Amino acid sequence: MDQPVSTVRQEAEVGRRHTPEFGARTLLLEIELFLLFFVATGLTVTCLIPMWLGAVGNTVFLYALYTVVHEAVHSNISSRSKxxxxxxPLAGIIACAPLWLNYHQHKRQHMExxxxxxxxxxxDIYARGSFLGWIxxxxxxxxxxxxNPVQQYRDCQRFNCTKREYVYTFLTFAIHALILIGLVAMGYGSEVLFLWFVPWWLGQTVMLTFFTWTPHHDHTETGRYRNTRVALFPFANFLLQGQNxxxxxxxxxxxxxxxxxxxxxxxxxxxxxxxxxxxxILPDPRNEHHALSGESPR
Known part of the structure; x- marks a missing residue:
């Protein structure tokens, strides 16, 4: 019986040719997104645009910003420039702040x-299951x-954070909380709600759906070519920032x-x-492992 031909070397060669010396485009994306945030927020608090329009701008900002974090976690900004x-970490920590993420802890989690x-x-196995159950x-x-600071502590334990990373995580958490409490105490509660929390919730819902649930559903296969998928539909590469x-x-x-x-x-x-x-755009149940093997779905 013929052995399957490995194409990993060919794949790696293609990958090397498409790996830049430095990921300046990601830094440009971060700058553009923060400009969007400051402009949308500034115009809203000075009553030059309605709250709903500022919220739309900040939803885009908070949805797209994770791409910067993701690239930083993989050292894809410095890339070949060691x-x-x-x-x-500098770009990643800055991008993590509006997302209420802790860079060092998140990096360990993502590598896992x-x-x-x-x-x-x-x-990310918590995403396993139906779409409605996910949403x-x-x-x-x-x-x-x-x-939840207790959950943050448990995650630090689970992902074997160093003592320094524990400090970074809880210092970051405390700074985020103090900023939030301070803004509310200063009378900006509605702005926090409609210019950050609601856009954050919506942006993270869309981002996590297309970064976590959609690409890996039904979260059962583990092979190199089957543990995630490719989604092709109009404007997918732009809308999902390549995650299709x-x-x-x-x-x-x-x-x-x-x-x-x-x-x-x-x-x-x-x-x-x-x-x-x-x-x-959505996973095809006919291509799932249980459908191909004749097993019953989970």
């Missing part, structure tokens, strides 16, 4: 996700735990988000031969 590794994708120890139960609970090619990210995490598409286009014949899931 002498600029300090840029990644890559090491154990769709396994029972995957930090109305599992995701809201996950978002609420952002504000989530498979490419898991195969080669050092490739920046803005080069997933050319890598996929070049490797598509290879990937199709490997049986990758190339679908539309």
């Amino acid at each position: 002498n600029l590794r300090w840029v990644d 996700h890559h090491a154990h994708t769709n396994e029972e120890t995957d930090p 109305f139960i599992r995701l809201p609970l996950a978002l609420l735990n952002y504000f 090619y989530h498979l490419i990210h898991h195969m080669m995490p050092a490739i920046p988000y803005y080069r997933y598409k050319p890598v996929f286009d070049e490797l598509r014949p290879v990937l199709e031969a490997k049986g990758v899931r190339i679908e539309g």
Whole structure:
């Protein structure tokens, strides 16, 4: 019986050609997003635009900002420029602040996700299950735990944070809380609600749905070519900031988000031969592991 031909070397060569010396485009995205935030917030509090319009701008800001965090976590900003590794945590910490994320803890958590994708120890395995259960139960609970210091402590334990990272996590949490409490005490409660909390909740709901639930559903397969998928639909690459090619990210995490598409286009014949899931905006149940194997769905 013929052994399957490995194409990992070919894939790695394509990946190397699409890995830049420095990910300046991600830094540009961060600057553009913060400009959007400051302009939308400033125009709203000075009553030059209505609150709802400022909220729309900040929802876009808070949805798109995680891409900067994600690139920083993978050191994709400094990329090949190892002498600029300090840029990644700096850009990541700044981007984490409006998202109520703790950079060092989150980096450990995300690396665990890559090491154990769709396994029972995957930090994102909480997303496993139906879409309605995700939207109305599992995701809201996950978002609420952002504000739970006990859960933050447990996560530090779970992901083996160092003592310094414990300090960073709780110092960051305290600063976030003090800023929030201070703004409310100063009489900006409605602005906090409509220019940050509601946009944050909406932005994170969309982001986590398309970063976590959609690309990995039904969260059961663990192989290189099947633990996530590709979603092709109009404007997908723009709207999802490349995460419709989530498979490419898991195969080669050092490739920046803005080069997933050319890598996929070049490797598509290879990937199709490997049986990758190339679908539309939503996962196709017919392509799930239990459907292909004849097993009953979970």
